[in-house]
Amino acid sequence: MRNMRWLPLTIVGSLLLLSGCATSTSTQNSQPWHYLPMAVPLQSTTQQEVQLARIDQILLREDLTEQDKAQIYYERGLINDSLGLRDLARLDFNRSLSYNPAQPDVFNILGVYFTQSGMYDAAYEAFDSTLELDETHQYAERNRGIALYYGGRYDLAVRDLLKHYNDDGNDPYRAIWLYLAEQQKSGNEQATEALRAHFQASDKKDWGWLIARLYLNDISEEAFFREIMRSSTDNAQLAQRLCEGYFYLAKRYQSQGDLGSAVALYKLAMAGNVYEFVEHRYSMLELSLIAQQLNRAVPVS
Template sequence: MELGPILMNFPRKLRAAVCLLMSLGVSACVSTQPVEPEGPGLVLAEPEQPKARDQFTVAKISQLLSMPDHEDDQRAYLFYQRGVHYDRLGMRWLAQLDFQRALELRPDMPEAYNRLGIYFIQTQQFDDAFEAFDSALELDPEHDYAFLNRGIALYYAGRQDLAISDLEEFLVKDPTDPYRAIWLYLVESELNAEEAKARLLYNRSKLDDSAWATQLADFLLGSINEQTLLSLAQQDWEDNSTLGERLCEAYFYLAKRYLADGKETQALTFLKLTIATNIYEYVEHRFALLELDLLHQRWSDQQGA
């Protein structure tokens, strides 16, 4: 949804306040040193702390929402933006509530449906997730990430064949994006590991060798090992946030590899490390929480059998 046409309908003072919020929405990061390794080859970043600017933005939007006489479009936009900042702060339920409020006021916001669908995946409400992503795609048939997230929902719902179709569509839109190739591989590998690896190798040829995320694909292909991946994560990082983001991703895909190999105890460790980064908005952090729930459910079922 374009911001400009909406802002033009705001009163002048309110437009100024919203523009101030947008300028403050740029994340600020404090440069720190990585935490010393606690074991051979293990590197930790300091957990990401809630950013003051996100908290300030939530407070300012709440103040704007308390002002009377907003049009529905204006209130919907403000609820949506507050939900985005709640999400960055890890306040998932408050974010979900705001996205629902936005859609009640303006039911033609595809991004709000997309974000709601992600929460439904995390709580394993798959039918609600499918409905949310379908709504997003009906409103915006070119919404890339609705294809990704619907594919992930289908994957976790055990419908891999349908998931592959969505993830192929997602990959076609940008074959140079490593994450698109990686998620397609994760789903395909559960159906046919050899064919999935051959396809990832082909897709790897379209990726930039210097990109950090390409190293994740190389790890899944077996071209580099675990220690090399973690070593590469430490190269050319600018601050603790960058290191934390890389480790959030690396630890998640390490966990997925261990799960594929049946090494659930090791996978548990890396899922917890993923979550400990506090990079709440990353897909890897979101679904590490789900993977952890699924792992505990599996262990509980095995004990009850």
């Protein structure tokens, strides 16, 4: 049996946060949830702090080539990004491009930043630049599909995400994002049928297929979270899986019109500080979009 001494630190009670979930007709839970699993929020490591200090020292050298500076600023940007320091990271990525503009990875991550900010046209251009430099860059293909999804261009989003899924049918996240786009394009019934077919055709090895089962109503929310708790080997993995689990569950409630539960779950997706995961990145965008939706619904007096 795994050493689970860290487990008591991961549980916080919140009846309010799941009150909406408990009353939803779509859930299979026979009883309301009174407790939500939580991980201890991830913090910066000594290694990351040492790396930043070392990079700052290296940048003081006068013998660096432009290629050296481009690589160093890119690496510092990645560290800042992993710490949630996205303004500093974006500054470093732009500096890196100023020394070497032919960097597909840099354009890709800047495209993600543009998507987070709701600057979809700029995001499309950034991902197009990535793919022009490296047509096999699958992350850019996926991220462009997600940007198109958030930009409301569902036909194009399905095109990109379907190609991305076809490149690896055993990756559950490719199937899930394709499902979300198809849900908007073709409706829930057709998207669910496609997701079930993708699930059945997969090897089902990746834990993320549990999320697909949740969407397919093959597993209850209680069993879903219990499996996350059971299978997570340490706090870092627990934080990562909960970030994903809460995000996609929030998407489910949002699609059902339960914005209160969706807002609570998006906040929980961000609570573990898993800054590098797209689920953390887009939770803030989702909250902004919900706020805009609610503001439009309020009549002007």
